[in-house]
Every structure is written in structure tokens, then in C-alpha cells.
Amino acid sequence: MSATILHAEAGASDEARATGKSAGRRFATLVVRLGAIAAFAAIMAYFVVFAPGFTSTFNLINVVEQSAILGVLAYGMTSVIIGGGSDVTEGGIDLSIAANMGLCAAVYATLLSMGYGDFLSVLAAITVGMAVGALNALAVVGLGILPLLATLAVLNVAAGMELTLTQNTVVGASSPLLAFLVSGSFLGISALAWALIVFSATIIAIIHGTAFGLRLYAVGGHPEAARAAGLSVPFYVSFTYVLSGFCAAVASILTVSRLSASTPGSGELLLSVLAAALLGTVFSRRFVPTMGGTLLSVLFIGLLANGFQLLNVSSYWVNGVQGALILLVVAITSFARGSESSR
Amino acid sequence: MTRTMKGMVKALALGLAAACGVAVVSGATAEELSLKGKRIGVSAIGTDHYWDLMAFRGIQDRVKELGGEVIALDAGRKDQQQIAQLQTLIAQKPDAIIEQLxxxxxxxPWLQKIRDAGIPLFTVDTATPHAINNTTSNNYNIGAEIALQMVADMGGKGNVLVFNGFYSVPVCKIRYDQLKYVLTSFPDVKIVEPELRDVIPNTVQSAYSNVTDMLTKSPEKGSIGAVWACWDVPQIGATQAVEAAGRNEVKTYGIDGSPEVIKMVMDPKSSAGAVAAQQPYEIGKTSVDNTARYLAGQKVAPFTFVPAVLINKVNAAEKGKPFLDAAEKGGVK
Structure with missing residues (x-):
């Protein structure tokens, strides 16, 4: 409860000061933010009108399916950024999340191929994922290493362990759970799409619907104030890294189902995960990361690739546009922060 | 001429061409092919390697030449992306899909889905039961020829360093198995265990350090006779490592025919012993021709071989040039 009040007060005083001193700048920020959202909307509108088949239910479900893995990973990243603060150099970040997914996928697929059932294999994957998350927490909270460096080191540990386990090869896997994820469907929506829907609903409820979530924002936004209010900052920050590891493990099971195997190169996803978490801030009024914003940006990234393909625009453009959008959002975010800190 | 006779003549011609080692431009048959009004989806896992890029271009150029529309998708070596692209491609319902590596x-499972959706599937260098036709080089031949060349250069005895990181890639499996089969007749040629692992990316650097390490481990001249890889990018690193170590008695062997490797083989001072040069651009084009034939209602064989040429130290000057010219024409040097 105290966190709620603290958070609300902090927000109120922010606004009071902002309206007093830099209303103009604030207005400019708002315009830029709405401009960015308008750009997103314009791109979507263009696809709706010109990309053949873009709005068909079948296509949209495809995109949700294609976004499931990225979405689950991006939630992990977002929780770390919420709990550790969104300062790009010193705030929370989990660079190991994609490599962790690769490791979990390798563990899961290897155990399945050795004949262990789904239950044990899933349990092992989730344990490994959370253990890697705990390692991050230990490095960041326990040893006080900058998250950027700590998780970079853990990235290498996880990637190295994956290589050791798989010898850089493709490990094929099949199981009842995987078969269900691949071909199951309910109300015309595939199991993989449901996985994203259910996971999204759960994590949005936890982060945005509970006192726990509010405290997490307090810890990330104002650690000193949170500590003064009696919150255990190390606990909350550690929690986000372990949650991130959990997300990596869940994503790994979805990956293995989609690729029928664990394959090398999961680390490649990191950039998209970061993009999704960063782009998501544009959907929040105060440029803070939110789960809903992350979901929107994950879907946006998915729709972008999909729309380009339907328009028969070279896939090479997708990366460029994605990069340009990240640059835009980071620029806007720094601009907005600048207006806050200059007060 | 009946179709079977025509096929026989073509097969004979191809066989002859392969036997003579002449780089024949195939697909130049008299028949009128057309893809007017057809949309062809093309999905490649990546185009970062010379072979992949040339085949990918060959497919696209030929579809356009025949009046068709191409939906070209390069997954940038990301499995997730390739699957997403294929999934969307199925929803786009093209007249046919050509999948490359x-x-x-x-x-x-996804190729199966393409067939389930009623879309004809053709593959380039990818043997799968789901494809109507797979266009590729005769990897059985290539594998045996490069192995025999290596054994001949070694004088029938010595130790070989083998890169075997991609046994899960069908063409590499065939070439490796052929190497092993050839070696059963030459018991004095031994593969050094454990085998080396080639990787993507950083293939050249990794091969360089692997081979350097192995040469350091076996410092006596003659203790290693050759280095073999199922493609030629590791061969680049291996050749550089051998030369840097001053171990010119070691020769390197690979498959594909990237321009830089052909140049190495052409250079009499280089340690690159031989390379089996494929015609990826022709392979891509031929796959499109097969697609056009199929869409025109003709029967298409389950696989088509486009001839490859063994370029060694003896014939390099003569046999290498056409390949370098083709690469230059494609804008790759």
C-alpha cells in the first residue's frame, strides 16, 4: 500500500513541477510521441489498404503465432527494465535472455531425444532458465556489476554451455506437448497463438494489476525512495532477472515446437527482443516500459515483416526499418528524459 | 522427338559434359518455357555464401526472364525467420515455391504444410520427399572425385584433417560418406580423430585456428598430408593456415568453387590442392525451368543434376577461368 501512495505522489509531484517549469518541452514531447504512434498507425493503415490478404483472420493469427516467441522474451526483458530502471547504460537490461533461450531449448531437446518425457524435460528447461536468471541476479545484485556487463558475461556462459551440449548441431525433438503446440487449436486459434495470449494476460495482470507490480515500478523508478519506504530493492531486482530466465525457458519450449528441434543461433533474437522492449515505451504516457506497450511493439514488428512480405518488398528492408524505428524511439526517449532531468 | 528420347539425349549430353569436365550451360533447350502471370515464392535460408547468393540470383533472374513474378525471401541464416516467411508465403498462395537450403x-514439417496447401514445391540442393524436384549437383560424383584427387596427390598414404561440422546438411553427408567410401580402398590414408568442426559464422577464422592448432600438434613435416572440407569456405582458412605455418606439403580440398578458392587453386604456389566447382547460378535457373515445365503440365524428374567440374593444379588455368568469368558477370569477384 505504501508503495502505491509513494508511486502516486512521485507521479503527482513530477507533473506539478513539469507543468510549472517546462510545459512547452512537455508539450513538444507529447507531440513527438503521438507523432511516433501516428507513424506506426500510418504504416499499419498502408498495409491494410495495399497489402493483399493482410487483414484476413488467417494472416493475423499467423502473425500472432510468429510473435509468440519474441513476445515471451520481450516480457522478460521488459520486467528487467522496469525493475532495474530504464537508464540505457546503468539501468536494468538482460543481454543473456536470447542465449539463455538457446541453452534451455538445447536442454529440452536433448533430454527429449534421450527419451525423458515432457514433464522432466520441461522441468529441466525451466530450472536451467531460472538458474541462469539467478546467476544474472547474483552478478548484478550480489556483486554489484553493471547489468550491461554482467548479463553480457552470462550471455557468453549460456552460449558456451549450449555449444558444449549440442556441439553446434541441430537436435531434433518430438513429444506430445510439442505436437499439441504445433497442431492444437481452440476457437480457430492455434495453440502457439494461445500461448502468447495467455502468457500476455497473466504477465499484464501481475505487473499492472497488483501491488507487487506497482512496487516493482517504484524500485526501478526511484530505488532510494523505495528503500526508504521499506521495500527490499535487491529482492525485486533479483526477481526480475529470475522472471526473465523463466520467460527464456518458456520461449525455448515454443521455439522447439516451432522448429521441431533446437538449433544454433538463438542469440540472433536479442536485437529484436531489445527493439520490442524499447519500442514499447512509446506507447506509455511517461515513456516507461509497460507490458501492454511491449505486446503492441512485438505485434508491430511481426506485422512489419508480414506486411512487407505481402507487399513483396525485399525482406532486407525490414531490418532497416526496424533499426530506424529503434533509433527514433531511443531519440524520443532521451529527449523526454532530457526534459525531465533539466528541470 | 518423344519426351523420353529427348530426356535420354539430354541425360547423355549432361553425362558426356560431366565426363569431359566441360562447364555446360544447361537449360538452353529449344522448348519455349513461360511463367507469364505466375507468382513464384523463393525462400533461402541465407545468402552470405557465394554459392547461396548465386543460386538465389539464378532463381530470381530466371523467373523474371520467363515473365513471372518473384516473391524473394532471404532468412538471413535465421531458422525462426525462414519459418515465419514460409508460413506467410503459404498464406500468399503463390503458384509454386522454390526452397533453397x-x-x-x-x-x-513446413515443407509438408506447403504440399498440404496444394502448392507445388521445388528445392535447390535440398533433398526432401516433399519436393516435386530437387535441382543440385551430383554430390555422389563430386564427393568421390575430390576424395580421389586428394588420395592421388597424397600418393595413397598419409593423414587427413577433416572438417565434419555439417553432417546434418544432406549434401555434406553425401560428400563425407563418399570420402569415407573412397578411403576404404586406401587403408594407408587415415582421418585424424577427433574430426574438426566447421562453423557458421566466422568460418574462415575458425578453420584457420583449428588447422593451425593441429599443425602445431603434429610438427613433423609429412605427418599431415591434406585437409578436407565438404565446402570451400573452411578451405580458405585451412589454406591460409598451412601457408602461414610454412607446411607446403599439406594440400587442401573443398567443394563449391567460390571465386577466391578457384584463384587459390590456379596459383601454383598456393596450398589449395583442388576444388569441385559447382554452377550455383545454373542450378537456380534450372530449378525454375523445372518449375515452369511442371506448371505447363509436363512431367518432371524427382531430381536434376547440373554438372560440376573438378579444378585441380593441372587443369586450373583452363578450367578455372569460365567460373571466374561467370562470377564476374554476376558481380562477385
């Missing part, structure tokens, strides 16, 4: 284990 990738992880078969990952691809097969």
Missing part, C-alpha cells in the same frame, strides 16, 4: 529437420 536450410536445416532439413526444421524445414520438413
Amino acid at each position: 536450410g536445416n532439413l529437420e526444421v524445414l520438413n
